[in-house]
Amino acid sequence: MGLGHDPCWRGQQVDLNRSRYRPSLRKLNIMEKYIMATNSKPLEGLTIVEISAFIAAPYAGLHLAQLGAEVIRIDPIGGGLDFNRWPITKDGRSLYWSSLNMGKKSLSLNMKDPKAQDIVRHLLAQKGQGQGMVITNLGARGWMSYEALCAVRPDLIMVQILGNRDGSVALDYTVNARVGYPWLTGPAEANDQPVNHVMPMWDVVTGMLAANALLVALRNRESNGQGQLIKIPLADAAMSVVSNLGLMAEVMVNDEERPRLGNHVYGTFGCNFATADGRQVMITAFTPRHWTALVAATQTEEQMQALAASHGVDLKKEENRYLLRDDIEKILQPWFAQRSLEAIGALLDEHQACWGPYQTVRQLVDEDPYASLENPMFQLVDQPHIGSYRVAGSPLDFSKHQRVAPTASPTLGGDNKDILINHLGVSEDDFHALVAEGVVGAVAE
Template sequence: MYKLLKGMRIVEAASFIAAPSCGLHLLQLGAEVVRIDQIGGGPDFFRWPRAAGASLYWEGLNKGKKSIAVDLGSPQGRELVTSLIAAPGPDRGMFLTNFPAAGFLSYERLKAKRDDLIVLRVMGRPDGTTAVDYTVNSAIGIPQMTGPVSMGDEPVNHVLPAWDLLAGAYAAFTLLAAERHRRDTGQGQEIRVPLSDVAMASLGHLGQIAETAITGADRPRYGNELFGAFGRDFVTRDGKRIMIVAITQRQWSGLVEVLGIGEAVERAEEAAGVSFARDEGVRFEHRETLNPLVAAAIAGRNQGELTAALDAAGGCWGPYRTLSQALSEDPDLSEANPVFAKVQHPSGPAYLTPGSAASFSGQERDLPGRSPVLGEHTDEVLVDILGLSETEIGALHDRKIVAGPETQN
């Protein structure tokens, strides 16, 4: 965590990945994030993976945030929530949510309580209909490009919720842009970030929409081949599988030098009338010629010897490991990396927890915060933000409008 956004307060009422990850990014840059939770937990409060009944998923996305538990179905609970969102102050009045655009958290209703309010709404689709990462991904053709060439037309889903993660990061900087606009003009606004738009725009940025529109054909599967350049998995003499990529001219020349296949590559270039060094796309087009040369040379070298030589020559490679192997072998996935620290969360024992992935020169990085207990900060938030008295807060607890960490039901 850093302090670059110190003094900024974000109120968050959100679940799943995209919107909570947006709040997490802002928090790790120094903002205060007050998370509004339904008493007993929202729809993602028990999501897998879990330990001792607690969701490690929920802990990971909400670490460092403050949690206030409210009965969102009651008029009094909703009034409390809207008052928190619209609380006065120059660094206040910013609301992050994935709740529906209509209803008590609509922009129009909230704006009536604070005219310069900024609402950031993460959505499935721009028309407000439901979508999640996996349904968006299936609808734009990614599963038809994923997997072995032999799969035919059967789709292959991937396990990483890429559009959720990208949308969360994209949403974070759009909120900062809106906050800067408000400082300059005094005007608030609603920002809408639909997952489907993030996904489709990303394919457009990568040239894939243009590719299909111009050629009239869908990109086929290439298995583990890197599309448009040289890259694939290979097996070393000692049975280690590594991924090797040669996108730049230096990466390619380094690979050729280390493997000692320069003469064979020159003969292949002469036969085809091309230069593999100058154009990464040519390497991809002639992969059926180049792959056997590279594979045979790698099969004669042990991994340690090969990768040390690649590092010295400016090559690009990566090992294939399970996550448990990476945890035991990779110093970047340990407390040796200042991104990580062992933190004890409500689920029980301390475990490796990431803070901000960025580093800022001259800025000290604090340890990652722990995840809150549901409703842990209810009373604190009601006092600090709304200025309620102990008697007023006690009455809200008695009527089960709010709940603390010990009174969930």
């Protein structure tokens, strides 16, 4: 049944008008209340509904959950499109799904059933400034459209992630192909083939934009009582980055296209070097101090002075280091090739040069202290059905808020009972009836 009739659960009568949020006449400073309270979780008191799949929207929800918001992810019974996505454990549990849903609550519903749709509407109609917010990257049409949901909460905030701005389908990998980066990535000699990078960069960027957009809309609602719909096309997020970093201007103003450079850094000096023990390091020298430190650590002052004199340039200027990058690389190569990674690291650190070791993910996990429990961002989390392992919380370290410890991801539908009974006031008998009817998933799947 739809809203305006008896609620979908039989025994519990819910006054739909009472359950709608009506803006208070008293001015509330929601950002002061939830963001600026000393010793609280930064987003404590906010409840966000997430109806999503894959990366962008779940990443937004994860970011908000890591800051203390209550994030309720809604999935189909049995799991959505990404529930079994790789990587998976030996017994088929998705490490991908569990990682993107750490700290959230899980509600599993048969979203095709009008009773399940009623549950979503009632969840979004909960009273309070910290309620009535939803993030989705699924089709917000019909009963789930912004206009339809505003019927139960006029000041609803909805963040909707699209593929392309016209509503057509696009994913990170197709968007990345479109914005030019595959022709800038890879070896310099691979001029006739695009090279994809493997990080879903545009999903992550869009997810962070979605979280930011929700908080901006919340601040607006706090000041004037108005909700709004915010659309974020994945392709627009990517194109905004390409524009903001000057790549589009480079073509339009200079009539030039940036060349593919392999591991060299455009416009300055930076590249990789092999070590005596078979490792690789990345070296950068963006600033005069970086450059001075690198030259001092490698004891190449005389060679660099001779190189600069022969070309009549000052190598403390990064554009000159870029133009002479191949010569600088040749001067530095023997120094790295004659030393182990440990020896190189000690000397570069002594001089405060800017560098980093190339590591596999296994080396990151096994060897890097920044990825260990020495870093307070990481905690051991016991994930049901998977085991105990290190998990990162939010990288944000506030001076006026406690760090929110990461917690396990939910089992699919593991919060069904809590959400329906404690959030929506459904009786226990009616909850079990909804499960039996296939409207709500089993308590834990």
